[in-house]
Each structure stands twice: as C-alpha cells, then as structure tokens.
Amino acid sequence: MTPTVSASGLSLRYGGTRALDDVSLRLTAGVTGLLGPNGAGKTTLLRVLATALPADRGTFTVLGHDPATARGRQEVRRRLGYLPQTPGFHPDFTAFEFVDYVAILKEMTDRGVRHREVRRVLDEAGLADVRGKRIRKLSGGMRQRVALGAALVGDPGFLVLDEPTVGLDPEQRMRFRELIAGAGEGRTVLLSTHQTEDVAMLCHRVLVMAGGRVRFEGTPAELTARAAGRVWSSAERDPGAKAGWRTGTGSFRNLGDPPAGADLLEPTLEDGYLLTLDGAGAEVAA
Amino acid sequence: MPVTRQLVLPVHRTVPWGAVGAAGAAGLLLAALTRTGETAERLSLYLLRAAILAFAVGLAFLLDDPARHTTAAVPTPRPVRVALRVALAVPAAAAWWTVALLLVPQGARPPVGDITLEAGAAFVLAVAGAAAAVRFSEVARPGPPVSGGLLATAVLALLFWPGRWALFVPVEDERWAAAHDRWAVVLAGAVVFGAVCAVEPVRRRIRF
Numbered sequence: 001m002t003p004t005v006s007a008s009g010l011s012l013r014y015g016g017t018r019a020l021d022d023v024s025l026r027l028t029a030g031v032t033g034l035l036g037p038n039g040a041g042k043t044t045l046l047r048v049l050a051t052a053l054p055a056d057r058g059t060f061t062v063l064g065h066d067p068a069t070a071r072g073r074q075e076v077r078r079r080l081g082y083l084p085q086t087p088g089f090h091p092d093f094t095a096f097e098f099v100d101y102v103a104i105l106k107e108m109t110d111r112g113v114r115h116r117e118v119r120r121v122l123d124e125a126g127l128a129d130v131r132g133k134r135i136r137k138l139s140g141g142m143r144q145r146v147a148l149g150a151a152l153v154g155d156p157g158f159l160v161l162d163e164p165t166v167g168l169d170p171e172q173r174m175r176f177r178e179l180i181a182g183a184g185e186g187r188t189v190l191l192s193t194h195q196t197e198d199v200a201m202l203c204h205r206v207l208v209m210a211g212g213r214v215r216f217e218g219t220p221a222e223l224t225a226r227a228a229g230r231v232w233s234s235a236e237r238d239p240g241a242k243a244g245w246r247t248g249t250g251s252f253r254n255l256g257d258p259p260a261g262a263d264l265l266e267p268t269l270e271d272g273y274l275l276t277l278d279g280a281g282a283e284v285a286a
Numbered sequence: 287m288p289v290t291r292q293l294v295l296p297v298h299r300t301v302p303w304g305a306v307g308a309a310g311a312a313g314l315l316l317a318a319l320t321r322t323g324e325t326a327e328r329l330s331l332y333l334l335r336a337a338i339l340a341f342a343v344g345l346a347f348l349l350d351d352p353a354r355h356t357t358a359a360v361p362t363p364r365p366v367r368v369a370l371r372v373a374l375a376v377p378a379a380a381a382w383w384t385v386a387l388l389l390v391p392q393g394a395r396p397p398v399g400d401i402t403l404e405a406g407a408a409f410v411l412a413v414a415g416a417a418a419a420v421r422f423s424e425v426a427r428p429g430p431p432v433s434g435g436l437l438a439t440a441v442l443a444l445l446f447w448p449g450r451w452a453l454f455v456p457v458e459d460e461r462w463a464a465a466h467d468r469w470a471v472v473l474a475g476a477v478v479f480g481a482v483c484a485v486e487p488v489r490r491r492i493r494f
Contacts, residue, residue: 047358050358051359052355054487054489068488068489073488074363075360082358083356083360087353087355088351088352088354088355088356088426089298089356090300090353092299093296097296098353100296101300104289104292104362105288105293105361105362109292112449147356151358256473
C-alpha cells in the first residue's frame, strides 16, 4: 500500500532537549494511534507532520508532496486537516462562521460550495443544532467538535489530531470516537492520545513514542502481544513486578517477568504499552 | 486574490479593535491635554509623543489571534493574514493621527512631517514587535508582552539613549534634523524587520 506520509530521520531540539530523535515512519489509510507519556515528543511530531513546525533535520512527504519548500508546504497544507492539542477560537464567531473562516483559509472561494461543505462538516460533527451559536457559549466538548469540523473542512486526505478526547466526558468521548472512525474511512488519520482504549477501538496501527523516538510500530494486536505471559495476578503486590496495582476484585495485577507458577492473565493493549515504555527506559506508572 | 478578498470581513472581525480603540482614546486624551493651558501648550511635543506611545501600545495587539494554532496549517500563508490586518489598521491609524494632530493648538504643533515620521516609526515598531513575537514564540496573543516591552523600551530609551544618537529632542534643539534622519532609519528598519518576521520559515536553523 502506498504510504500517505513517509518520514525519514526527523529530528528537532528545543534548547538542550531532543524533542524528536531520528524519527522515521510510514502512515497509510486508516487511523494510526500515537501513544506515549507526557514529553515523549508526540505533539512535536504531530506539529512537524502538520507543517506547523519545521524540523531541524530529516525529510517527509505527505501524499507525494515535500514541505521543504514554501510551494511544497502549501501543497501539503491543501491536503491536510489539523486539530491542535489546545485549539483556540475567535469566541465572537458562531460555529458556522469559524469553520467558514477556516474554509476560506483553505482556499475554498466558491461561497455556495463552501457553505454546503461547512454545513456538511458541522452536521458530521453533530453541531447542526448549534451552528448559529457563538463559540463563547458552547461547552468544551462542543468547541472541540468545532475544531474537528475546522480540521475536516475541505475533505483533507491526511488528518492530524492531537489528543482530541482529552477533557471530554465518557459520552462525548464515545461521540468523538464515532467521528474519528468515520474520518478514518478513506483517509489517513494520525491520532495522538493518552487513552489506550481509543487506540484499541479505533486504530489499525499504533506507534509508541518515548524520549523523542519511536519505540514501537505495529498493530494494536502486536502491541498487546508484547505483554503475553508478562501479566499475572497475585494476592499481594509482587516485589519483582515492574508495575502492579490492586484491582477492584482485591487482587494485584502485576506486569513484568512473572515468577514460576504465576497465575497469568490475558494482557491488554495498555499492558503492552506500559511494558514497551519500561523497555524504553520511561517511567511506568504503578 | 479571491481568498484575500473573501478574508477581509472575517479578518476584520478577528482584529482586537477594543484594545486598539482603548489605546487610541487614551492617546487622544493626552493630545487633548495640550488645550488645557499655556504650560500644557509648551509641553505639546511631549504630550503628543506620549499620545503616540499610547496608540503604539494598542497597535501591539494588532496580531493577537487566539485561533493561531487552530489555523496553523492552512494553505493561505501567514503573511497574507498579517498584511490584511495591517491594511485594515492603516486607515484607522491615519484617521487617529489626523485627529491627534488637530487637537494640538496650531501654534504649539511640532513640525507635522517630522512628528508624523516619529509616529509612523513607533507604530511600525509596535506591529513589527508583535510579528517577531509570533515568529519566534508560540504565543497566540503577543499584545500584552509586546506592549509591555514597548513601554519599557520607551522609558529606558528616554533615560539612557546616548545623546549623540538622540531621538527624543525638542523642536528648538539643533539636533532635531539629525534626530529625524535617525527616525527615518528606525522606520525603514522596523518595516524590513516586520516583513521578515511575518514570513513563516520552512526550515529551522540546524542546532546539532
């Protein structure tokens, strides 16, 4: 399958910190999840791929266009939708006006076509009833959907979503999952998240980042399989475990190298993720 | 061009006219003080300079854009949006300056061309400062830090600027003409600096 995004050797430093360290990846159609602890470099990678931040080194292409020149960057942006981690708005705009403004910035100059497209994405984002409402009067979840609508307008081939479900309640998160799953049909979506459930439910591929590097690239099933035979249950916290916590049933769930005869449990994606982070030298929450 | 034309109205709505207007009103109040008596008339140059500074502080908010990051990856380049905001502010600034000048009694008015040069340089410096803040930081609202920096710079320049490069001289000072040659240089430098800062870089300086 021809990759939508192909990156090689992306590196970027902030002062003395390597935010990205020789990152190479290939993204194809469907939703790819990007997991990693805070400070792993996820947002930096997303901003670089969204052309919002130039890398110090390395190259990448989006749908065959190289953003290393002003013209190439413009071509990439014509095919891109970007939802930043903390989207900002002009609060006096209505949802419709704001998405319409973004649509003009995306060079949609035919007013009739543009307004139809804005209505389409607002309907898709579940905002049909509030499209005439000022953004300052919308809830956090609705604002997030306005930002998703702005990213979706113009039907981009590559969608970059930076933690779109953060701060949403479970119902809103479920609604967002539906939207992202729909967006992933026929286009490439890169979804940064802290929610392993989001990845398990939505993604056909997953990347795990730590310390500015990609530590894992594969399917969610492959990430889960990394924890096979490395999760066990015990009555007390196992001191040999990399991480362990008391579950609702009162027993401890331990991760690491189990003792002989341990009561092994079915691993989850989160177990695979935590053990991958441990292997990368990152801190594993216990 | 069609994109630019269609952006005029929405960009007009994104400009923080409240901050610009409040600073403009404060500036006009300062200019109007020159009509309050003989002493104030003698101080007209300084009051007019204070008015210029007040309005420049307002113009430092011109590039405030809370949606900066949401619109960071659109094909319409950032310089187009900056240029539109500046183009929308120019008529307002020209009108404000005309009123400010007319508020100063004719006999107390400093040479109009020269003081207009000072005003132009201060206004462009304010916007160039905001463009630099956008270019070199992640800030979405450069207005507050840039306006603070502008005020601090003005005060420090008044106190410590070397006499041989004087900028803030009285009309009767023999250095008046030379000072305004320097104001012209400041204006030209600010225009170039602002234009350079308004452009989005495609590459970062390699730091390895």
